[in-house]
Amino acid sequence: MIRSRISFLSTFLMKNFLNRSIIRSQSSSSSSSIDLNSLSQTLLRRAILYVPGNDQRKIDKAIKSFEKIDSIVLDCEDGVAVKSKDDARKTILNILNQYGSNELLWKKLSVRINSMDSGIAYEDLEIIFSGKIIPRTILLPKVDTKTNIDDFIEYFKKSKINERLKHPIDLITYVESAIGLLDLRDIAKHTIDMCKTLNNMHFAGIVFGSDDFCANIGATRSDEGKEVLMARQHVILVCKSLNLQAIDSVYINFRDLDGLKRQSEEGVSMGFTGKQCIHPDQIPIIQETYRPSDKKIEWAKGLIKEFEQAQQDGRGAFVYHGQMIDMPLLKQAYNVINIAKQIGKV
Structure with a gap:
């Protein structure tokens, strides 16, 4: 009798919990609810490959193999010297105009601009968004404060770019400092809210930039990565709480494929959805591990x-x-x- 009552009670409680959860996922716009429709629209980003925006040879090589790469990031930031920034912008603009009609390829093309605090992000946006084809995904590095997000969104509102957002654009931000990590959930929630003020922008995920983070806190990088374990876990918690993709750090030694595999497996077990890479040889290992x-x-x-x-x-x-x-x-x-x-x- 007692067992049957316990079984009935547990089933009753579970039924009510699940029904309430389902109703929330279908009717609530809160970022903490589960939107099954949005899950089906999420772009795959197991491996994101950085390619310097001013290096036409490397860009051509990546595009030639695009079917085997989840995400190609045309870089205007760390991968490009200051004197080559303008060349990178113009090259990226040409690439978007040239290949933007190929929808499968276009979905995989992302652009990483310079940080809002750098003072040159506006030049990136002005040139890159001047063409016929608008990027599918924008990556915004070194987001330390809500103000960084406000400045980014405000540019879209004041310019005519917002009027041209006819298709969804994904925004992915980076956490690369102690203050950015400590305030990460508040910044992420603010980003979700601010993206909703634009016509068609969606906050898709967060990238953990381990090298800049270690430099910021004075940590020494190691193969084991103990110095960034807590930070990686925190990024995952924030992303999972807000239904965002969580992109793990780069494995710098691109020749050490065994080490890459170990770290990729660790990232999967921790809850990351993808990983950054800097060399084409890293792609198959990362994408297979995250499959x-x-x-x-x-x-x-x-x-x-x-x-x-x-x-x-x-x-x-x-x-x-x-x-x-x-x-x-x-x-x-x-x-x-x-x-x-x-x-x-x-």
Whole structure:
């Protein structure tokens, strides 16, 4: 009798919890709720490859292999010397105009501008957005304060760029300092709100810039990465709490592919959704490591099918593979299928 009452009570509580979670995911605009539709629209960014915006040879090489790369970042910032910034802007503009009609390639082309505090980000935006084709994704580095976001958004409002946002643009920001890390969730929530004031801009994720972060706090880089473990965990927590992609740091020694694999596996186990890379040889290892296994894909497909059947039957709670299913597990399943679809596994 006691066992049956406990079973009834747990099922009742789980059913009400799951139903409330589902209602929130379908009707709430809060960033903390689960929007299953937005999950299906998230661009795949397992590996993001930086290419100097002024290096036509490297850009051509990356574009030639674009089908094998999740995201190509045309860089105006750290990868370009100060005297070459203008060349980088013009080259990127030409690349966007030349290849923007190829939708599959265009979705993979991102542009990293200079930081708002640098004083030259406005020149980046003015030239890069002057062409017929607007970038699909903009990466904004060294975001330390809400003011950095306000300045970025304000430029779009004052210029005519906002009027041209006919398709979705993703914004990805970087955390690269102690103050930026400590205030990360407040800055991220503010970024979500500010993006909503534009026609068609979506805050998609956060990149952890480990090298600038270590320089800022006076830490010494190591192969084990103990000096940035807490920072990486904090980035993941903020991203997961706001449904953002979490992009892990660069593995600097691009010749050490075994070390790259170990760090990539660690990143996956921690909860990162992707990783930065600086050499084409790093791409296959990162993307394979961040690829869901066939077993995981089958698990996700079965869970979603069971969830849909439970909804048709009017059941709020259900058990799948011995687990009582809640919204976090359902969201995880949709994320797995989203990735699998984009890599042709579903």
